[in-house]
Amino acid sequence: MAEYILEIDKKGRITLPQDLLVQHRLAAGDKLVVRSRHGRIEAQKLAMTHLEQAQIARRPVERRILQ
Numbered sequence: 001m002a003e004y005i006l007e008i009d010k011k012g013r014i015t016l017p018q019d020l021l022v023q024h025r026l027a028a029g030d031k032l033v034v035r036s037r038h039g040r041i042e043a044q045k046l047a048m049t050h051l052e053q054a055q056i057a058r059r060p061v062e063r064r065i066l067q
Contacts, residue, residue, distance in 0.1 A: 006014045016026065024045060026032075031046040 032043045
């Protein structure tokens with residue numbers, strides 16, 4: 001288990017270390033569930049619903065024509 005000391009900025013935000021982002025496959029726009037439990041703060045990646053997965057699968061692929 002890795003431990004980090006993170007600083008909370010003036011707006012109440014923290015920045016997760018890059019290795020945690022990679023390890024847990026987190027990217028910009030992902031959502032986390034944050035809980036306060038037994039005096040601890042826990043964060044967990046919010047799983048995509050079947051509807052969200054279907055919407056992503058239907059998005060058109062952008063194509064660029066190189067000239």
